[in-house]
Amino acid sequence: GDSVTQMEGPVTLSEEAFLTINCTYTATGYPSLFWYVQYPGEGLQLLLKATKADDKGSNKGFEATYRKETTSFHLEKGSVQVSDSAVYFCALRGFNAGGTSYGKLTFGQGTILTVHP
Amino acid sequence: DSGVTQTPKHLITATGQRVTLRCSPRSGDLSVYWYQQSLDQGLQFLIQYYNGEERAKGNILERFSAQQFPDLHSELNLSSLELGDSALYFCASSRDGAAYNEQFFGPGTRLTVL
Numbered sequence: 001g002d003s004v005t006q007m008e009g010p011v012t013l014s015e016e017a018f019l020t021i022n023c024t025y026t027a028t029g030y031p032s033l034f035w036y037v038q039y040p041g042e043g044l045q046l047l048l049k050a051t052k053a054d055d056k057g058s059n060k061g062f063e064a065t066y067r068k069e070t071t072s073f074h075l076e077k078g079s080v081q082v083s084d085s086a087v088y089f090c091a092l093r094g095f096n097a098g099g100t101s102y103g104k105l106t107f108g109q110g111t112i113l114t115v116h117p
Numbered sequence: 118d119s120g121v122t123q124t125p126k127h128l129i130t131a132t133g134q135r136v137t138l139r140c141s142p143r144s145g146d147l148s149v150y151w152y153q154q155s156l157d158q159g160l161q162f163l164i165q166y167y168n169g170e171e172r173a174k175g176n177i178l179e180r181f182s183a184q185q186f187p188d189l190h191s192e193l194n195l196s197s198l199e200l201g202d203s204a205l206y207f208c209a210s211s212r213d214g215a216a217y218n219e220q221f222f223g224p225g226t227r228l229t230v231l
Contacts, residue, residue, distance in 0.1 A: 036222075041224075042224060043119060043121075043207060043222035043223050043224045043225050044207065044209075044222040045119070045222070046219050046220075046221075049219070089160065103148060103150060103165045103167075103172060103173060103211065103215075103220075104150065104162040104165060104173055104175055105150075105152075105162060105209075105220060106162070107159060107160040107161075108159075109159045110159065110160070
């Protein structure tokens with residue numbers, strides 16, 4: 001079945017440092033890939049997405065590129081801020097055996113990011 | 118604010134009891150999803166409804182059931198509760214069930230079973 005593996009956390013950085021959170025996936029066909037962010041006490045918010053190979057999703061300075069050859073969707077940001085402290089989830093939406101897309105999201109385990117001033 | 122509302126925000130109950138969690142999707146969204154977030158299992162998909170019909174099922178226990186009503190709100194019923202059912206339960210909605218459509222998440226209901 002589908003699965004998503006994220007780098008182990010937590011990740012602690014100083015403000016303005018470079019961020020990479022690794023994400024790899026296993027799925028049949030061409031799933032859609034997502035990064036969600038969860039701020040303390042809140043629900044998940046979509047950060048960015050990519051729906052086909054070589055697509056680059058970007059939002060609020062974060063970027064991730066859909067790499068089918070390495071089945072990866074790593075999240076990057078050039079200069080993090082204290083306000084980026086949150087839990088980040090990589091997720092995919094895949095296809096059933098008949099090739100029909102289905103709605104459920106399969107999530108990675110989440111990576112806690114803490115940014116210090 | 119995602120536009121998805123969930124009630125109650127917190128729920129504390131005892132083992133063996135039954136609870137109902139409620140979700141109202143964003144205006145115009147036809148599909149509702151339920152997810153469970155726990156420390157040991159992470160975020161797991163439970164069930165999806167589309168316009169009142171069950172569309173997909175995930176790792177949902179037989180003690181759990183859900184439905185989507187004609188006004189499109191959804192309820193998740195958890196019965197014979199066990200300590201291990203303590204978790205954050207999220208509802209999400211999307212325009213329809215297509216893979217490219219974004220799912221908008223509610224703030225969650227935190228269930229504590231004592």
